[in-house]
């Protein structure tokens with residue numbers, strides 16, 4: 001079948017028979033989504049940091065994965081309309097956004113190698129459920145539900161506050177990855193300019209969990225000196241809170257003195273996921289306890305093997321042993337318990353994604369090829385209420401919504417078709433995010449001009 005690749009013939013009923021497939025996305029439905037709904041102009045203004053084209057956009061690399069799985073790198077465009085035309089012509093199953101180069105990526109073959117290099121790029125983070133498989137109990141493999149999504153929500157809360165409070169970044173765009181993870185794009189000008197060495201340092205800072213799946217202890221944030229409490233970096237202390245020896249409480253409330261990680265540990269890890277219910281997982285917990293407490297650990301093992309105890313009960317058993325331990329071992333116990341809380345709740349990021357300017361990352365608003373869900377931006381406060389299975393709009397749903405509005409008065413008077421669909425709040429969110437970046441850029445320019453005039 002010959003595809004009509006024009007971009008202008010956007011109005012018309014969509015054949016809903018192609019929307020009924022459950023799993024994969026029909027190529028014709030995807031093309032209709034690109035033509036009529038994907039907000040190219042909003043994405044362009046966000047990446048460009050200005051209304052008129054700048055190098056932030058024209059020298060930016062885009063990469064397309066075609067339906068045939070052919071991967072096209074180093075695509076670049078003069079503006080959003082050219083970008084959209086090419087996407088509609090190639091109808092890729094997805095596309096990614098890379099760095100801003102010293103020259104236009106499409107011209108790279110005419111340049112000397114040394115003169116073509118990445119010069120700017122948002123700092124990006126990727127948090128994926130793959131790294132939580134040894135923790136969650138509700139789902140496995142490619143599945144995800146509201147309950148395990150809470151682990152992602154805790155990671156977002158902590159990483160967001162670290163990036164804002166410890167690094168001073170303001171413009172953080174969180175985007176659902178379409179299946180079982182989330183991306184963060186840091187769009188501050190200072191972040192864009194960050195060289196790779198600084199990116200590695202920043203990532204090293206946020207990497208508290210290290211080690212492979214078959215290694216019990218994955219956290220090492222320093223030991224305590226005998227007789228003195230352990231000194232943790234203020235950022236970790238803020239996320240953890242104090243009071244790790246106090247009990248989980250029998251009611252549903254968790255004291256405010258416990259930071260977000262301890263609250264998440266009690267509410268999500270112990271109560272909701274019940275991580276330490278079954279044998280291999282509670283054995284990991286025992287392996288993490290201080291080795292010099294062999295007798296106490298053996299008693300816990302015997303008690304837990306004898307009959308079912310919930311994770312809350314097991315953690316209270318551990319706290320009981322810790323509280324009754326000799327005064328000289330209290331410091332070691334506190335450090336151990338804090339490390340366990342960190343290991344089960346601290347953000348697990350895919351560090352390789354963040355370390356280099358030239359890493360490509362899936363664009364917001366593309367469609368996940370196997371779920372049909374749109375990779376929508378999320379406000380940080382909305383992440384915890386987000387339900388990946390039901391909240392994110394799918395291509396089929398959006399195209400049906402377009403059909404429903406076909407020909408009605410309201411639809412004829414809107415500037416963009418996405419305004420008549422559930423995509424609207426997400427596009428408006430990106431536009432608000434971008435306008436804050438644009439305001440800041442304008443203010444910075446005004447200050448520079450004023451200084452020049454004063455001189």
Ligand SMILES: [Zn+2]
Pocket residue numbers: 136138139143144145146147148149
């Ligand atoms: Zn789940």
